[in-house]
Amino acid sequence: MTDHGQPRASIVAIGDELLSGIRADANGPWLARRLSELGFRVGSILAVGDDPRRIGKTLRRALDESELVVCTGGLGPTTDDRTREAVAHAWDLELRESPEVLAEIRSRFRSRGYHEAPEPSRRMARLPEGASVLPNPAGLAPGLRLDLPGEAGGAADGVLILLPGIPREVRALLEGPVRDTLRDAFGEDLTPASVRTIHTTGIPESALVGRLEALLADVEGLEVAYRPSTLGVTLQLLGRGADADGRLDRAEERIGPVLAPYRYDAPDGDLATAVGRALNSSGLRIAVAESCTGGLVLKRLTDIPGSSGWVVGGVVAYADRIKEGWLEVPTSVLSAWGAVSEPVARAMAEGIRRRFGVEVGVGVTGIAGPGGGVEGKPVGTVWFGVAGARGTHAEKVWFPGGRAEVRERAAQHALHLVLRSVKAPGREERIRALDADPELSP
Amino acid sequence: MTDHGQPRASIVAIGDELLSGIRADANGPWLARRLSELGFRVGSILAVGDDPRRIGKTLRRALDESELVVCTGGLGPTTDDRTREAVAHAWDLELRESPEVLAEIRSRFRSRGYHEAPEPSRRMARLPEGASVLPNPAGLAPGLRLDLPGEAGGAADGVLILLPGIPREVRALLEGPVRDTLRDAFGEDLTPASVRTIHTTGIPESALVGRLEALLADVEGLEVAYRPSTLGVTLQLLGRGADADGRLDRAEERIGPVLAPYRYDAPDGDLATAVGRALNSSGLRIAVAESCTGGLVLKRLTDIPGSSGWVVGGVVAYADRIKEGWLEVPTSVLSAWGAVSEPVARAMAEGIRRRFGVEVGVGVTGIAGPGGGVEGKPVGTVWFGVAGARGTHAEKVWFPGGRAEVRERAAQHALHLVLRSVKAPGREERIRALDADPELSP
Numbered sequence: 001m002t003d004h005g006q007p008r009a010s011i012v013a014i015g016d017e018l019l020s021g022i023r024a025d026a027n028g029p030w031l032a033r034r035l036s037e038l039g040f041r042v043g044s045i046l047a048v049g050d051d052p053r054r055i056g057k058t059l060r061r062a063l064d065e066s067e068l069v070v071c072t073g074g075l076g077p078t079t080d081d082r083t084r085e086a087v088a089h090a091w092d093l094e095l096r097e098s099p100e101v102l103a104e105i106r107s108r109f110r111s112r113g114y115h116e117a118p119e120p121s122r123r124m125a126r127l128p129e130g131a132s133v134l135p136n137p138a139g140l141a142p143g144l145r146l147d148l149p150g151e152a153g154g155a156a157d158g159v160l161i162l163l164p165g166i167p168r169e170v171r172a173l174l175e176g177p178v179r180d181t182l183r184d185a186f187g188e189d190l191t192p193a194s195v196r197t198i199h200t201t202g203i204p205e206s207a208l209v210g211r212l213e214a215l216l217a218d219v220e221g222l223e224v225a226y227r228p229s230t231l232g233v234t235l236q237l238l239g240r241g242a243d244a245d246g247r248l249d250r251a252e253e254r255i256g257p258v259l260a261p262y263r264y265d266a267p268d269g270d271l272a273t274a275v276g277r278a279l280n281s282s283g284l285r286i287a288v289a290e291s292c293t294g295g296l297v298l299k300r301l302t303d304i305p306g307s308s309g310w311v312v313g314g315v316v317a318y319a320d321r322i323k324e325g326w327l328e329v330p331t332s333v334l335s336a337w338g339a340v341s342e343p344v345a346r347a348m349a350e351g352i353r354r355r356f357g358v359e360v361g362v363g364v365t366g367i368a369g370p371g372g373g374v375e376g377k378p379v380g381t382v383w384f385g386v387a388g389a390r391g392t393h394a395e396k397v398w399f400p401g402g403r404a405e406v407r408e409r410a411a412q413h414a415l416h417l418v419l420r421s422v423k424a425p426g427r428e429e430r431i432r433a434l435d436a437d438p439e440l441s442p
Numbered sequence: 443m444t445d446h447g448q449p450r451a452s453i454v455a456i457g458d459e460l461l462s463g464i465r466a467d468a469n470g471p472w473l474a475r476r477l478s479e480l481g482f483r484v485g486s487i488l489a490v491g492d493d494p495r496r497i498g499k500t501l502r503r504a505l506d507e508s509e510l511v512v513c514t515g516g517l518g519p520t521t522d523d524r525t526r527e528a529v530a531h532a533w534d535l536e537l538r539e540s541p542e543v544l545a546e547i548r549s550r551f552r553s554r555g556y557h558e559a560p561e562p563s564r565r566m567a568r569l570p571e572g573a574s575v576l577p578n579p580a581g582l583a584p585g586l587r588l589d590l591p592g593e594a595g596g597a598a599d600g601v602l603i604l605l606p607g608i609p610r611e612v613r614a615l616l617e618g619p620v621r622d623t624l625r626d627a628f629g630e631d632l633t634p635a636s637v638r639t640i641h642t643t644g645i646p647e648s649a650l651v652g653r654l655e656a657l658l659a660d661v662e663g664l665e666v667a668y669r670p671s672t673l674g675v676t677l678q679l680l681g682r683g684a685d686a687d688g689r690l691d692r693a694e695e696r697i698g699p700v701l702a703p704y705r706y707d708a709p710d711g712d713l714a715t716a717v718g719r720a721l722n723s724s725g726l727r728i729a730v731a732e733s734c735t736g737g738l739v740l741k742r743l744t745d746i747p748g749s750s751g752w753v754v755g756g757v758v759a760y761a762d763r764i765k766e767g768w769l770e771v772p773t774s775v776l777s778a779w780g781a782v783s784e785p786v787a788r789a790m791a792e793g794i795r796r797r798f799g800v801e802v803g804v805g806v807t808g809i810a811g812p813g814g815g816v817e818g819k820p821v822g823t824v825w826f827g828v829a830g831a832r833g834t835h836a837e838k839v840w841f842p843g844g845r846a847e848v849r850e851r852a853a854q855h856a857l858h859l860v861l862r863s864v865k866a867p868g869r870e871e872r873i874r875a876l877d878a879d880p881e882l883s884p
Contacts, residue, residue: 019484021475022667022678024466028489033463042461043496047470047487054485061503225464236464288758294744295737298758302736305812305845313764316730316740318755322798356764370747403747 007189009040010062014055014073014083015165018047026167027072034174037238038182039190040068050074052082056090063148063158068182073165075141077120083162084126084144091148093128101125101133105140131162134181138172139164145181159185194244196252199269200262201232201416208233208262215254221247230405231412232262234269264419271415272300278422279310279360286418287356288314289327289348291339292366292382296411312356317348327351327363340365340377342385346392349385360422361387364414368406382410386417393421449631451482452504456497456515456525457607460489468609469514476616479680480624481632482510492516494524498532505590505600510624515607517583519562525604526568526586533590535570543567543575547582573604576623580614581606587623601627636686638694641711642704643674643858650675650704657696663689672847673854674704676711706861713857714742720864721752721802728860729798730756731769731790733781734808734824738853754800759790769793769805782807782819784827788834791827802864803829806856810848824852828859835863 011032013025028045035042043066048058055074062069074083088095102125109117124141127133134143144162161178163170183190200208205228212235216224221244225236239247266273279286288297298314301307317323320339324331329347337343345363353361366382373379380399385392395417399409453474455467470487477484485508490500497516504511516525530537544567551559566583569575576585586604603620605612625632642650647670654677658666665680681689708715721728730739740756743749759765762781766773771789779785787805795803808824815821822841827834837859841851 017667018471019474019487020478020667021471021473022669024471025487029460029463029466031463032461036462043491044500045461045467045489049485058486225459225462227464290737293741294749294753295732295740295756295758296744298737299735299741302738302758302760303846303849307736308760311736311760313758313760314737315757316737316744316755318744318750318753322755404745407745 005189006039006041006191007068007186008066009035009042009068009070010066011035011042011045012058012062012069012071013045013047013165014050014071015047016049016080018073019049025072027163027165027170030167031070031072031170031174035068035070037193037195038179039186039192039240050080050082052086052089055083055086059087059160060090063150063160066158068159068161068186070161070163070178072163072170075124075144075162075164077118077123077141081123084123084128087146087160087162088128091128091146093130095126096129097122098125098127098133101127101142104135104142108140132181134161134163134173134177136164136169136173137176139166139169141169143173143178145185147185191240193238193240194248196237196248197269198235198237198252198259199232199264199266199271200235200259201264201271201412203233203262204228205233208235211258212255215258216251219247219251219254222251230401230408231271261420264416270300270303271412271419272304275301275415275419275422276304276307276310278419280306282422284359284422285310285312286360286362287312287352287358288362288364288414289323289352290314290316290364291318291323291348292368293364293407293411293414294318296407297362297364297414300411300415312358314356315352323348326355328355338377340367340381340383342383342394342396345383345385346387346394347385349387349392349394353387359388360418361385362414362418363387364410366406366410368403368410370403380406382406382413384410384414384417386414386421388421393417447631448481448483448633449510449628450508451477451484451510451512452508453477453484453487454500454504454511454513455487455489455607456492456513457489458491458522460515461491467514469605469607469612472609473512473514473612473616477510477512479635479637480621481628481634481682492522492524494528494531497525497528501529501602502532505592505602508600510601510603510628512603512605512620514605514612517566517586517604517606519560519565519583523565526565526570529588529602529604530570533570533588535572537568538571539564540567540569540575543569543584546577546584550582574623576603576605576615576619578606578611578615579618581608581611583611585615585620587627589627633682635680635682636690638679638690639711640677640679640694640701641674641706641708641713642677642701643706643713643854645675645704646670647675650677653700654697657700658693661689661693661696664693672843672850673713706858712742712745713854713861714746717743717857717861717864718746718749718752720861722748724864726801726864727752727754728802728804729754729794729800730804730806730856731765731794732756732758732806733760733765733790734810735806735849735853735856736760738849739804739806739856742853742857754798756798757794765790769797780819782809782823782825784825784836784838787825787827788829788836789827791829791834791836795829801830802860803827804856804860805829806852808848808852810852811845822848824848824855826852826856826859828856828863830863835859 011028017023018025025047032042074081106117131144131146136142141164146160150157221241223238227234264274295316301311315326323329327348328351333343345365348363349361363385367379369379383396385394399406453470459465460467467489474484516523548559573586573588578584583606588602592599663683667678669676706716737758743753765771769790770793775785787807790805791803805827809821811821825838827836841848
């Protein structure tokens, strides 16, 4: 695949607050991804302040280098919102009040129960001549499209899209009127990408790259991006051209077996969503006993809407006396093995399962740091237990990083263990067998 | 205060990954804030790809407009790291291997137990002629400073600072060698700012602005920035000039009484840190019973290093039967009032306090949504209870937003209630009285 046929795009964000470090530009990176999926080659993302002379100069330069410039911010009703006048001045266009836009703004204010639109909102109806209006599904200020002539002896004609700065409105505009108008303007030159997102956890980026690179080396027209985070690595497969979907299918088939132990499916990328679906469809309920994660596993599970259907609750047993008194971890086990040990993780998982009367019990005990590490149990050591009808699985993992990172990784690992134990073939039936054969429960 | 004497700065970030939307530029906004605190006026933040021709053109343009350009990324050992050669080419400088830098890189590899530095790391020692080296306290690739001549008939001379792209290294370089070299280069023109940060919670940004604006209107040489988030509003007071600190003192004194009910002090900006300090210094221990927040309050508390000294643990009572069985909330109360009610919040707080044997018990019960709202108890309704030695305080709050936002706000509010109850004058003694007079406990 070659890039060079793709139209070039630049992204410009307007606002003094972006330059004082108070707010980072939330639109630029998102727009870059969406424009590249639509078929553009993004050359730069730029943030500048509210000064109209600077805005005009910046936009002219950007259109010098790109066929498309998308600009966010400075379209609101206040006197700081100066993108419209900057564009008018830079290209020597008149600003004219649009009766249609003004009527639309007034009707929106009326529908919110106001008698009339406040005077400053009228500014939003003053458009540079020649601008076409892109209705804003999520806010008041409409987006604008201007087709601007190239420089004498310079670049070709270009399209300038002006959008408000609020991320929600940028997204709504881009997924509707902006996308349509871009397809209209660039249709034949665009080869939109097909994108597939794959979430993994439990394998570091370097290992994943090492194992997938060779498998994908000879697949043409495919870009693979890895987005690592504390919780795992998300892959993005991007294919262009006529058979993009077929290429993505073949790529996924090849890497499927390598990914299988680490992959999970969740539309929001959240492993807890995948755990919730698996528990829900199996009719299993869960309870969690947490020590070092201090409530984070339960927080992750109850983040999911509808989780009251499969989360019964849990105990944060931060002090050892709570592990003894509430989870029935024997005092002798605690003193013989220490709180961070296999028998204690097992006893916590089994204790919470029994005492909360659920099918799946989870225990997490470890050393999140910064203090508390000892010989043989350094900071980052965490023991996990998952108790089901047929018995309890326990394992130890060492996690790198500081306190927050160890806790995040440990909670993610606990969720991954639950998902695997619930989804393992035949496993579901075994866990379900609890009711039928209580003697098999630990 | 006038801006116009301040030297201008531009920030450039290099990397293809910044343009595909895979990663947002984490350095730009942070650098913007620090440079502005150091006394620069930041004019733009720009992200461009790894193409050396483009990098060179971008940096030349940036130096046209600014006396200082700080550029991050593209200094590593791989063939994608092309900032050095781009600069050399753009200003027609030779690239020369620096024996000192090479020796330093080799010695760092040796100190990590390698026999010799891998060949590609040698690239990091090839510097454009005239570059001075800024030692990197946190990584291998050093920062570089180049003093570059202005354009014929264009801008004046300028300083170009090249830094690696890893945020940790950028921060370490900027707080040490970069700051020193900038003071050296711009010393007399810089009027560094004094900055004071104030954290608040429980008051919306618009209300805060409304109440503070009039009080601060006539304080000269003061900039006030508001950074709102789901959890509260952080104020940044920035003063410049000779008496900057005095001005900040006077400003703080004026706004102190308005801020008092909402302000908390924590170096990391985390309210849980403030709660932990207050509990710790009062010798009080806490336990939490959570329903709608599902572990988030406990997670926030146990985020804090050393929290095992004052957090005993808690119960996530997601199902009503756990509220009854484990927290001793009477079944009659649950059925008469419903789980989201004042008597249940009180009973949860008192139950966890009694059963976990702690001085402070907290109960949180509410409707996080998206479902579950009923007449008189819409989604976002949350009841709180805080139980201490002298009794239990309960209150109801309605929080706007979706499920995640309601939970975040509710957990923050619970922490704020604890802080106020522990810090209220005389309150500490009353809570301490538990041991002395057990009959006063609920």
